[in-house]
Amino acid sequence: MTRKNAIRAVALSIAGATVLVSAAMLMPRTRAVIDKMRDIGVRSAVTKGWNRVRRYGVTATFKGAIGAPVDAAPTGASTLQYSLFDLQQRPPVDDSAARHALPEYVEIPAVNLSSLPPSRPGNRRFDTWHRSGGDDMSTKYSSLNQITTQNVRFLQPAWSYSSGSDLGDSTKTGGTTVETNPIVVGNRMFLTGLDGDLLSLDAETGREIWRVVLPAPVARRGLIWEPNNSFASSRLFVPSSKGVFAINAATGTVQKTFGNNGVVGSGTSLIAPLIVKDRLVIATLAPALEAYDLTTGTLVWSRSLLQQPDGAAGSLAGGAPWGGMSADVDRHMAYVTTGNPRPALIGTNRPGKNNYTCSVVAVDTRTGAVRWAFQEVEHDLWDFDLTAAPVLTTITREGRPVDVVAVLTKRGNTLLLDRDRGQPIFGYRLKRAPVSKIPGERTAPYQPVFDLPEPFSRQVFTPDQITDLSVSARRTVEQKLRGAIYGFFEPPVIGGKIALYGVHGGAEWFGGAVDPTKAILYVPSNELPWVIRTQYTDIKATATTGADLPGHDVYNRMCAQCHGVSRRGSFEWEGAGDAYLPALSGITALRRREQLESQAYFREQHAGTTVSIVPTGPQLQTLYAYFSALDKRSDAQRSFALSAFWQLVLDERGNPGGKAPWGLLTALDLNTGKKIWQVPFGQLNGLRSNGTSVLGLQNMGGVAVTAGGLLFATGTTDNKVRAYAAADGRELWSYQLPAAGSTIPTVYSVNGTQYLVVVATGGVFRGFSGRSDRVIAFKLLSSRR
Incomplete structure (x- = not known):
């Protein structure tokens, strides 16, 4: 047995032991834990435990296992405080008539440009890459121009580095990926490996110089180097699960004299910090921004990114800053994007707009005061958080720089x-939004429609956009989407599903790149169909719940294999597929008796599944009586909760269930708001029934733009890195990677040679193939520079 496999075996044993010991120590939850293992399988339970140990460590895994209260609702669930069967107890639903009495549209005017302060151009440098995302403004732009549209075809690998991670079966997806955009200082490169180590490489040769183990996740979405005339004294500021570490860039040692033994912040931080004058600004998942004295590490201020509604202190959660932030150093401003409110898809316990969630927030780095905030989606119920770092640039409008x-x-x-004020450059409209039918849920009256800048992806999924790869693919998806609700901001519905775009973009966490000399923004995006399902779940149900009731044996014999011994059902997350087996808790509150006792209805609901035996009429009657008795018992105990989740929609071969292209690259002129060009991003051969290729693929990598007129792009499921002409979107060069690019490419120069570096660790979502721990740098053939 190799040393790595031995370590893995020990860790797996610890993971399994963690699950079992947690159950033993937490006696009130022991049966629930065992039931869960029985539902998902021991092997699956141990694998999940191993993944948690690998990602969070034994201590955090153990605490998480024993820390939840006995009656805690599942993740994304909201415990009900009313009866499903006594309509008088239910909270009221939204007033549809009152909503429709509102004007359909409300116009929001553009900012009066003459009222804005003058532009502050500053002295910007774009020939370095000292922070993930390129610079403080997250432009992902390089002014290097040795590689051009004329010679890019001569790019070749300069070096390749492997971190030595245990990939297991490298032909399969899974585990984690590296999303850290590498930074380069002189001839040193800094990034992370698959195992979460912080690495320093020789940027010219790929030779490893040092590696440091920090609390994972390490620099998940980036890190920053503090400019210093003496590299030997310079520092990296590296986010982790235990705060942000100050690391000597030359040696990899922790600067113990800074902050608390070399660390500032007490919680998990995922995104690249900012350095603004004498402040180090970090973001934590609290959610909060915090500023520390750059010399001592002393806390200067802390600003929560949650604004609780009046009279509901503490009811709002979420809004985590996990996408990224940028700085305008001259304005002493930090701009950060925030996540969605929690629970993510159920808003009954978080009334109102849920301010500062799904928003870009501008914070004064001197005081921590919020200067302004702009919220795209109010009271989000669709996972429409803002995932990408804000990009700062200067446009020209009405003859003046803005x-x-x-x-x-x-x-x-x-x-x-x-x-300065967060006002829109182009006017937009608010469109009246539908009401919810969930008791106690209050959707926002309006949601935004932006005509300029022009949207870069489709925004409303409709039945005519179902896949046309083949007749069987379309039939499969139509079957999966039967009964789905389509439309503009249609809210989730209990016992049903809504179909939509956007859970993985549109845009994603890697955002876009801007050419600051032209104010042209380059955007990679996805167009994948999803469903959001909402259902009842019994949070106290176990394998023996209902054992005293007639019908228990019939259920276990005919239904439990699919729907679970606790009637919770199951579903696959987007890394595995789109299989779905509905929960049957609360089913008698959702469906009529004549439906549940009907063999025809049973066949209809099980169409497209592997179920071949239809219960007899008497068996269905017995099951209805069993479900009814269980539901009434759970209702009396108030153990029902609402649970909601999203799923990809796939055809029978695992391809996205919508029409291609599934991924796009778009060039947007920010001066006018108009698209300059838009092309499919990526290509897979032979997917269509007639043997032709599909253009435009799911992507999770990113782009960088250069003064050489090039756009470098990676992250597609065909595992390629590509170069496009920034002027018109023509593909000029590509290279087959060992796995998909998993983060933004980095452009840098060492000793007069320009390089492109790509991290190729693959993707975790369905559609990606293979895993790797490779980092590959490219340069021109010496004769072509």
Whole structure:
């Protein structure tokens, strides 16, 4: 047995022991834990435990296992405080008539440009890559121009580095990926490996110089180097699960004299910090921004990114800053995007707009005061958080320069706002939104429609956009989407599903790149169909619940194999597929008796599944009586909760269930708001029934743009890195990687030679193939420089 396999075996044993010991120590939950293992299988339970140990460590895994209260609702669930069967107890539903009495549209005017302060151009350098995302403004732009549209075809690998991670079966997806955009200082490169180590490489040769183990996740979405005339004394600031570490860039040692033994912040931080004058600004999942004295590490201020509604202190959660942030050093401003409110898809316990969630927030780095906030989606119920770092640039409008912040969204919008006040550069409309039928849920009356800048992806999924790869593919998807609700901001519905775009973009966490000399924004995006399902779940149900009731044996014999011994059902997450077996808890509150006792209805609901035996009429009657008795018992105990989740929609071969292209590259002129060009991103051969290729693939990598007129792009499921002409979107060069690029490419120069570096660790979602721990740098043939 190799040393790595021995370590893995020990860790797996610890993971399994963690599950069992947690159950033993937490006696009130022991049966629930065992039931869960029985539902998902021991092997699956141990694998999940191993993944948690690998990602969070034994201590955190153990604490998480024993820390939840006995009656805790599942993740994304909301415990009900009313009866499903006594309609008088239910909270009221939204007033549909009152909503429809509102005007269909409300116009929001553009900012009066003459009222804005003058532009502050500053002295910007774009020939370095000292922070993930390129620079403080997250432009992902390089002014290097040795590689051009004329010679890019002569790019070749310069070096390749492997971190030595245990990939297991490298032909399969799974585990984690590296999303850290490498930074380069002189001839040193800094990035992370698959195992979470912080690495320093020789940027010219790929030779490893040092590696440091920090609390995972390490620099998940980036890190920053502090400029210093003496590299030997310079520092990296590296996010982790235990705060942000100050690391000597030359040696990899922790600077113990800074902060608390070399660490500032007490919680998990995922995104690249900012250095603004004498402040180090970090983001934590609290959610909060915090500023520390750059010399001592002393806390200067802390600003929560949650704004609780009046009279509901503490009811709002979420809004985590996990996408990224940028700085305008001259304005002493930090701009950060925030996540969605929690629970993510159920808003009954978080009334109102849920301010500062799904928003870009501008914070004064001197005081921590919020200068302004702009929210794209109010009271989010669709996972439409803002996932990408704001991009700062300067546009020209009405003959004058205007400093702007551009935020790409999962809805396919580009929020283009002035930096000082957060006002829109182009006017937009608010469109009346549908009401919810869930008791106690209050949807926002309006949601935004942006005509300029032009949307870069489709925003409403409709039946005519179902896949046309083949007749069987279309039939499969139509079957999966039967009964789905389509439309503009249609809210989730209990016992049903809504079909939509946007859960993985539109834009995603890697955002876009801007050419600051032209104010052209380059955007990679996805167009994948999803469903959001909402159902009842009994949070106290176990394998023996209902054992005293007639019908228990019939259920276990005919239904439990699919729907689970606790009637919770199951579903696959987007890394595995789209299999779905509905929960049967609360089923008698959702369906009529004549439906549940009907063999025809049973066949209809099980169409497209592997179920071959239809219960007899008497068996269905017995099952109905069993479900009814269980539901009434759970209702009396108030153990019902609402549970909601999203799923990809796939055809029978695992391809996206919508029409291609599934991925796009778009060039947006921010001066006018108009698209310059848009092309499919990526290609897979032979997917269509007639043997032709599919153009435009799911992507999870990113782009970088250069003064050489090139756009480098990676992250597609065909495992390629490509170079496009920035002017018109023509593909000029590509290279087959060992796995998909998993983060933004980095452009840098060492000793007069320009390099492109790509991290190729693959993707975790369905559609990606293979895993790797490779980092590959490219340069021109010496004769072509």
